Amino acid sequence: MISDFSKEQWSAVYRAAKDEFSTYCTRCLNLDMSRGKPSSLQLNVTEGLLQALQTNEDCYGEEGTDYRNYGILNGIPEARRFFAELFEVPAENVVVGGNSSLNMMYDSIVTAMLFGVPGSVRPWSREKKIRWICPAPGYDRHFAICESLGIEMIPVEMKADGPDMDRIEELCAADDSIKGMWSVPKYSNPEGKTYSDEVVRRLASMKAAPDFRIYWDNAYIVHDLADKSDKLLNLFDECVKAGNPNRVLTFTSTSKISFPGSGVAAMAASEDNIKALNAVKTFQTIGPDKLNQLRHVRYFKNKQGIVEHMKRHAEYLRPHFDVALKELNLQLKDDGYATWTVPNGGYFLSLDLVDGSAKRVEELMKQAGVVITPAGAAFPYHHDPKDRNLRIAPTYPPVEELETCIRLLCVCVKLATAERHLKSAN
Amino acid sequence: MISDFSKEQWSAVYRAAKDEFSTYCTRCLNLDMSRGKPSSLQLNVTEGLLQALQTNEDCYGEEGTDYRNYGILNGIPEARRFFAELFEVPAENVVVGGNSSLNMMYDSIVTAMLFGVPGSVRPWSREKKIRWICPAPGYDRHFAICESLGIEMIPVEMKADGPDMDRIEELCAADDSIKGMWSVPKYSNPEGKTYSDEVVRRLASMKAAPDFRIYWDNAYIVHDLADKSDKLLNLFDECVKAGNPNRVLTFTSTSKISFPGSGVAAMAASEDNIKALNAVKTFQTIGPDKLNQLRHVRYFKNKQGIVEHMKRHAEYLRPHFDVALKELNLQLKDDGYATWTVPNGGYFLSLDLVDGSAKRVEELMKQAGVVITPAGAAFPYHHDPKDRNLRIAPTYPPVEELETCIRLLCVCVKLATAERHLKSAN
Numbered sequence: 063m064i065s066d067f068s069k070e071q072w073s074a075v076y077r078a079a080k081d082e083f084s085t086y087c088t089r090c091l092n093l094d095m096s097r098g099k100p101s102s103l104q105l106n107v108t109e110g111l112l113q114a115l116q117t118n119e120d121c122y123g124e125e126g127t128d129y130r131n132y133g134i135l136n137g138i139p140e141a142r143r144f145f146a147e148l149f150e151v152p153a154e155n156v157v158v159g160g161n162s163s164l165n166m167m168y169d170s171i172v173t174a175m176l177f178g179v180p181g182s183v184r185p186w187s188r189e190k191k192i193r194w195i196c197p198a199p200g201y202d203r204h205f206a207i208c209e210s211l212g213i214e215m216i217p218v219e220m221k222a223d224g225p226d227m228d229r230i231e232e233l234c235a236a237d238d239s240i241k242g243m244w245s246v247p248k249y250s251n252p253e254g255k256t257y258s259d260e261v262v263r264r265l266a267s268m269k270a271a272p273d274f275r276i277y278w279d280n281a282y283i284v285h286d287l288a289d290k291s292d293k294l295l296n297l298f299d300e301c302v303k304a305g306n307p308n309r310v311l312t313f314t315s316t317s318k319i320s321f322p323g324s325g326v327a328a329m330a331a332s333e334d335n336i337k338a339l340n341a342v343k344t345f346q347t348i349g350p351d352k353l354n355q356l357r358h359v360r361y362f363k364n365k366q367g368i369v370e371h372m373k374r375h376a377e378y379l380r381p382h383f384d385v386a387l388k389e390l391n392l393q394l395k396d397d398g399y400a401t402w403t404v405p406n407g408g409y410f411l412s413l414d415l416v417d418g419s420a421k422r423v424e425e426l427m428k429q430a431g432v433v434i435t436p437a438g439a440a441f442p443y444h445h446d447p448k449d450r451n452l453r454i455a456p457t458y459p460p461v462e463e464l465e466t467c468i469r470l471l472c473v474c475v476k477l478a479t480a481e482r483h484l485k486s487a488n
Numbered sequence: 489m490i491s492d493f494s495k496e497q498w499s500a501v502y503r504a505a506k507d508e509f510s511t512y513c514t515r516c517l518n519l520d521m522s523r524g525k526p527s528s529l530q531l532n533v534t535e536g537l538l539q540a541l542q543t544n545e546d547c548y549g550e551e552g553t554d555y556r557n558y559g560i561l562n563g564i565p566e567a568r569r570f571f572a573e574l575f576e577v578p579a580e581n582v583v584v585g586g587n588s589s590l591n592m593m594y595d596s597i598v599t600a601m602l603f604g605v606p607g608s609v610r611p612w613s614r615e616k617k618i619r620w621i622c623p624a625p626g627y628d629r630h631f632a633i634c635e636s637l638g639i640e641m642i643p644v645e646m647k648a649d650g651p652d653m654d655r656i657e658e659l660c661a662a663d664d665s666i667k668g669m670w671s672v673p674k675y676s677n678p679e680g681k682t683y684s685d686e687v688v689r690r691l692a693s694m695k696a697a698p699d700f701r702i703y704w705d706n707a708y709i710v711h712d713l714a715d716k717s718d719k720l721l722n723l724f725d726e727c728v729k730a731g732n733p734n735r736v737l738t739f740t741s742t743s744k745i746s747f748p749g750s751g752v753a754a755m756a757a758s759e760d761n762i763k764a765l766n767a768v769k770t771f772q773t774i775g776p777d778k779l780n781q782l783r784h785v786r787y788f789k790n791k792q793g794i795v796e797h798m799k800r801h802a803e804y805l806r807p808h809f810d811v812a813l814k815e816l817n818l819q820l821k822d823d824g825y826a827t828w829t830v831p832n833g834g835y836f837l838s839l840d841l842v843d844g845s846a847k848r849v850e851e852l853m854k855q856a857g858v859v860i861t862p863a864g865a866a867f868p869y870h871h872d873p874k875d876r877n878l879r880i881a882p883t884y885p886p887v888e889e890l891e892t893c894i895r896l897l898c899v900c901v902k903l904a905t906a907e908r909h910l911k912s913a914n
Contacts, residue, residue, distance in 0.1 A: 102554045106544045112779070113542055118532045128528045130747040160586055161777040168772040172598060176613075176637070187602075187613065203771075210771040211602070321556040324779040345629075345636040346594040351587040351777065353538070353750040 064398040064416075064479065069487050076480035082473045083430065091431030095467045098251070098409035098455040099322055100375075107374040108320045114360040115353055129352040135340060137328070141355035145328035147365040148283055149312055151298045155330050157339075160350050163315040163327035167277055168207055170311060170329075173342045174241070174275075175211060180308050180334045181272030186241060195233065195243035197225035199412060199440030199451050201251040204244040204279065208442070215442035216240070220250070224257035227264045234270035242275045248294040249282035252440050252453035253412040254405020256292035266300035266309065278312040282408040284365075284372050285318060287380055292406050298330055307332040316358060318375070318409065319368060326358050379457055386411060386456040386468050393472035399479055402454075411454040412440075419478040420449045426474040432467050490824040490842075490905065495913050502906035508899045509856065517857030521893045524677070524835035524881040525748055526801070533800040534746045540786040541779055555778040561766060563754070567781035571754035573791040574709055575738055577724045581756050583765075586776050589741040589753035593703055594633055596737060596755075599768045600667070600701075601637060606734050606760045607698030612667060621659065621669035623651035625838060625866030625877050627677040630670040630705070634868070641868035642666070646676070650683035653690045660696040668701045674720040675708035678866050678879035679838040680831020682718035692726035692735065704738040710791075710798050711744060712833040713806055724756055733758040742784055744801070744835065745794060752784050805883055812837060812882040812894050819898035825905055828880075837880040838866075845904040846875045852900040858893050 067075070115121060121130045123138055136142065137158025146153035159166050173179075175187040186192050194208050198217040208215050216233060219226045224247070234240050243265075247257040257265075265276060278297050286292075301309045308331075316325035331339070362368050387404060390413075394400050402413045415423065420437035427434050435453040438446040454471075456464055493501070541547060547556045549564055562568065563584025572579040585592050599605075601613040612618050620634050624643040634641050642659060645652045650673070660666050669691075673683040683691075691702060704723050712718075727735045734757075742751035757765070788794050813830060816839075820826050828839045841849065846863035853860050861879040864872040880897075882890055 097558070099558055102544075102557070105554065105556045108556075109544050112546070115538050117538070118528075118535050120538070128531065130531045130534075130749060131528070132523070132525055132743075132748040134749075162773045162775075165773040172602070175602065176598070203774075207771050210768065317558075321779065322558040323556060323560075323775055324777045342636065345632050347588045347591040348629075349588075349749055351750045351780065353747065354777065354780070 063396075067483070069484070072480050072483045072487070075476055076484060079473050079477035079480060083426065083477055086430045086470050086473065089431075091466065091470070093432045093459060093463050093467055095455055095459055095464070096433045096435045097458065099458050100318060101458050101460070104375065104378045104457070105321060107371070107378065111320055111357060111361045114357045120360075121353060121356070123356065129356050132348045134349050134352055135344060135347075136336070137350055138352050138355050138359075140359045141326065141328070144359050144362070144364065145314070145330070148314065148368065149280070149298070149328070149330040150296050151312070151330045155298070155332065155336070156328055157331070157336055158326060158328045158350065158355055160327060161315075161317075161323065161325055161354070163279070163281070163313040163317070163329075164203055166327050166329050167204075167279070167311075167313055169343070169346070170339055171207060171211065171242070173339060174273075177338075177342060179273050179275060180338050189239065191239050193237065193240045195225075195230055195240060196442045197243075197245060197250075198442060199252050199446075199453070200244055201246055201279070202435075202439045204277070205442045213242075217442050217447075220253060220255060222255065224255065224261035227261055227268075231264065231268045234268055234274060238271040241271060241273055242277060244277050244279070246279050246281055247297070248280055248292060249285060249405055249408025251281070251408065252410040252435075252451075253403045254408045254410060255403065256294055256406075259295045262295040262297050263300055263304075266297060266306060267304035270309070274309060276310045278310050280312055280314045281318070283314045284368055285375070285409070286372060286407040287376050287383055288406045290406055308334050311335060319362075319371065320358060324354065326355050381461050382456040382464055383411070385461050385465050386454060389465060389468040389472060393469070394475060399475050409455065409457050411456060413452040413454055415450045415452065415475060416479050416482065417448045417450045419475070419482055420446060420452050422478040422481065423452060423471070423474045426477060427471065430470055430474070432470060434471070489822075493909070495910070498906050498909045498913070501902055502910060505899050505903035505906060509852065509903050512856045512896050512899065515857075517892065517896070519858045519885060519889050519893055521881055521885055521890070522859045522861045523884065525884050526744060527884050527886070529886075530801065530804045530883070531747060533797070533804065537746055537783060537787045540783045546786075547779060547782070549782065555782050558774045560775050560778055561770060561773075562762070563776055564778050564781050564785075566785045567752065567754070570785050570788070570790065571740070571756070574740065574794065575706070575724070575754070575756040576722050577738070577756045581724070581758065581762070582754055583757070583762055584752060584754045584776065584781055586753060587741075587743075587749065587751055587780070589705070589707070589739040589743070589755070590629055592753050592755050593630075593705070593737075593739055595769070595772070596765055597633060597637065597668070599765060600699075603764075603768060605699050605701060606764050615665060617665050619663065619666045621651075621656055621666060622868045623669075623671060623676075624868060625678050625872075625879070626670055627672055627705070628861075628865045630703070631868045639668075643868050643873075646679060646681060648681065650681065650687035653687055653694075657690065657694045660694055660700060664697040667697060667699055668703060670703050670705070672705050672707055673723070674706055674718060675711060675831055675834025677707070677834065678836040678861075678877075679829045680834045680836060681829065682720055682832075685721045688721040688723050689726055689730075692723060692732060693730035696735070700735060702736045704736050706738055706740045707744070708834040709740045710794055711801070711835070712798065713802050713809055714832045716832055718832050734760050737761060745788075745797065746784060750780065752781050807887050808882040808890055809837070811887050811891050812880060815891060815894040815898060819895070820901060825901050835881065835883050837882060839878040839880055841876045841878065841901060842905050842908065843874045843876045845901070845908055846872060846878050848904040848907065849878060849897070849900045852903060853897060856896055856900070858896055860897070
């Protein structure tokens, strides 16, 4: 264990790591492990989707409606039922939109800023202050929305089974200016954790402002990697049971099921929430791209079709996670350099280093030609208070490149840790 | 001419119209002439678009980029050039978006409300009052956006060659709270008028607030009906020449070129305007549906392809306009019951009746089973100060139904006019 290392041992680690690092630097690498996206090879598993609609006759819905034309603000009934089966909620509680669930989330928050939500006294933008619960580490684009709209973020620590509920309950009970909370409740970004039933129930039933909203970004709803898949309790149902039906807005999309840029996004929410959002959305658009919705339903058919399809994605992704975990185990396991998560699904690994070394590792990686997600990116205001967390996105690079990246990462972790120890020893 | 009619003549008109109206009522019609949309038959001219992308290999752009994946906020370069040719502006001034130009307009105004635009002192929502120039009659969904966001609308009369520029110049020079103006400058909705070169030049060069923006909704940019097509001066160029490059945001879409619900929308604007909008949009979405953009470019190829395609739309639409105009001419011409426009393009006719009779005609049509665009819909706050304007949307119903609708309309116009005269004579 590194906690027992003598100064001489650290010097030896430093020299060995420095040598290895220098060798990597001479290789002129130019690799990118920064974003959680599928590679082109992986996207090929969805071949055939584009052929699901071909002729004029293909464009009519189950009730004879011509889906090429304007209208149908909530999305086509076929797609609402399709996502209802995924969300496990009634189809009338589902709205199917365009190609981006982030866009739906953003628009719904902007709508709340300008008009409020059911339960609001006034538009959120007219409140003195709006605050938001941000389990951290979390998804950088969630936090960026708050930052851009001037919503104050309150980081809350992620535990093994979800965010620190004692803290969240305490905060929400005491402060009506807390209007929302981000969450990626299944295979969380970046840690791959899934909220426990207890966490879900406490979120549903805790005391909070009447216009408090949980943004339940179920981005990895069917994105299992392993045979063993995590089960997430249905927050929508729990909120109904707890008498807080308006508390949750659930989102997902097919971005990582079909195509990241040309998928279909959907939201599940209470009748009141949908009605309030539509009262604004009706001014924004005449309707979503219904043909792309139909294309997806025709291709995937139903949840069973999606589950089968996701196995093909998993077959592609598993070797990426396997090689990353193998290298981490080989180089860093049990030595005390780092701990990491071993998720059953999702798109990320999360690495916790010795405090104060994440930024340095990012810097070293960059020097050697590998871009990783910036240290701190997974925290509100890009600020990791312990400067220890790195998000690893193993999905995009080819396996051989990924192997190189992770080996280099382990070298950089050792080098950065040794630097810190030697510096503090001086 | 009805202005010379005696009371007896009006009584005779009333009785004849009333009889005819009663006969229509017994036919139990159930027709809709309310919205300016293509019929399914018309949409069939775009067969083949859905086959433009079929395989994995089809999804790569000209520089090898995989358009299935995330990213490219401004749209794919192929589509930016494609719309640049239509707009007659440089491609770097074009942003290509999702399926709805209305959505792009709405989002850009919401962005201005929350953050302002280049030239703003503060976000528009923090101004005491925001006002907007609304040439009327105009597009109901434009006005609805203002109404929903609490922007005060100032109606300005439409003349033969565009809005009353004397009035607009006077208003904008005197009042910095006027932040914008709606316009459908070519084949205007609903009158089918095209702004003259002089109007365009005056809009470009007039005095106005530094953050005044003209929303130039060039929805019918290539939507000619006749062999003779209207020419619209390029406001983007004129604004640059006049030293007001940020004044105009130009929009269009393929909604009435390909499919209304699954087309591609685009905006042209100055570099500063695009930069300011993107600074916000980058939080809203990772990017538009690039495959649908590519599908459109592959299918239509370029402006010449669009122009050829629009001839096929015109072949379908012309009989609709012809039959409507034929009936109006047969029943109402030169009698003084109404005047109407004979546009060279677009989707509408606009009918001006005797003052105070539009609502009554709408009501009578409804009684007889035909829905038309509500009287007043083409005016800010749904208020036609003279209650005389009706928008006729001849495109959607089959020609025979349309013929029935217009014949009935003429009967209702006569009946409503006679009612008014007889009432005022009593």
